[in-house]
Amino acid sequence: MRTIVVATTLRDERRSVLRAGIMLARRAGARLAVFVTLEGTPPGPVPAAAPELEALRAWLATEAAGLRPVPEVHGARGLPAIEATRFAEVGGADLLVVERTSCCREASVGSADAVMRRSRVPCLLLDAGWTRFAPVLAALDGTERGLRVFGQARAFADLVGAPLSVVTVDPSATPGPVPLPAGRALQLGERLLELVAQEAPGGVALLEPRLAVRGGPVVEGVLAEVTRAEAGVLVLGVRLGGPADRIPETSVARRLAQGAPCAVLTVPL
Numbered sequence: 001m002r003t004i005v006v007a008t009t010l011r012d013e014r015r016s017v018l019r020a021g022i023m024l025a026r027r028a029g030a031r032l033a034v035f036v037t038l039e040g041t042p043p044g045p046v047p048a049a050a051p052e053l054e055a056l057r058a059w060l061a062t063e064a065a066g067l068r069p070v071p072e073v074h075g076a077r078g079l080p081a082i083e084a085t086r087f088a089e090v091g092g093a094d095l096l097v098v099e100r101t102s103c104c105r106e107a108s109v110g111s112a113d114a115v116m117r118r119s120r121v122p123c124l125l126l127d128a129g130w131t132r133f134a135p136v137l138a139a140l141d142g143t144e145r146g147l148r149v150f151g152q153a154r155a156f157a158d159l160v161g162a163p164l165s166v167v168t169v170d171p172s173a174t175p176g177p178v179p180l181p182a183g184r185a186l187q188l189g190e191r192l193l194e195l196v197a198q199e200a201p202g203g204v205a206l207l208e209p210r211l212a213v214r215g216g217p218v219v220e221g222v223l224a225e226v227t228r229a230e231a232g233v234l235v236l237g238v239r240l241g242g243p244a245d246r247i248p249e250t251s252v253a254r255r256l257a258q259g260a261p262c263a264v265l266t267v268p269l
Contacts, residue, residue: 001028005093007084016129017099022064035087036075043078081114088121100125116266125264134162137231139222142184152267153235165210167225173215185213219255234260237269
């Protein structure tokens with residue numbers, strides 16, 4: 001991981017998401033860029049010498065002391081979901097860190113939801129004050145495309161030094177744990193072992209991943225495994241786009257990102 005972008009606003013007085021970004025940048029030896037969306041018009045870049053940005057640089061000089069390269073601070077006026085995702089993509093970010101606002105946990109759509117639906121960069125959604133990143137749980141649907149989620153989950157687990165497990169849900173099975181995987185779940189387990197065998201040993205996440213299979217509705221099954229595993233981070237795939245007014249009942253990823261009681265890492269598919 002080479003570049004981490006933390007998207008924030010001046011309303012984030014606690015700056016806990018910024019502290020999480022600093023911690024991840026230290027562990028990864030990555031460049032840290034902070035992107036601030038300011039209120040007002042017209043939309044567009046904010047001068048580097050703007051007082052708001054200078055104040056944030058002064059705070060970073062203390063909180064991120066010793067971090068190299070020195071964190072950058074950039075700003076723009078406009079909609080956070082548009083400006084922050086554009087900045088992360090143009091800047092070649094490997095990870096975009098944003099606060100999962102309270103409105104993202106309700107029926108209405110918050111800015112974190114809008115960011116993850118637009119971002120072509122993996123997004124780490126954090127509640128204010130959340131600092132636990134272990135263990136890591138990846139939710140997979142058993143498809144080859146979904147295995148991209150496993151790759152990102154494995155890389156993040158190694159970054160934070162956390163064990164990694166996987167959950168998949170068979171909607172045709174009785175709700176609850178499925179003790180003897182069959183069909184697509186069995187094929188997924190075999191495919192995961194193949195992927196792990198291709199990697200050199202040494203990383204925490206390269207140990208044989210535990211595969212949990214649950215039956216019943218997908219969202220309920222994944223969230224039940226999050227609770228059972230006491231996951232610190234749930235990793236899931238997200239399709240870009242979708243309606244902006246309400247989180248639809250058919251959107252499994254958005255309902256999981258809304259309802260998970262832990263941090264969520266979304267992987268664009």
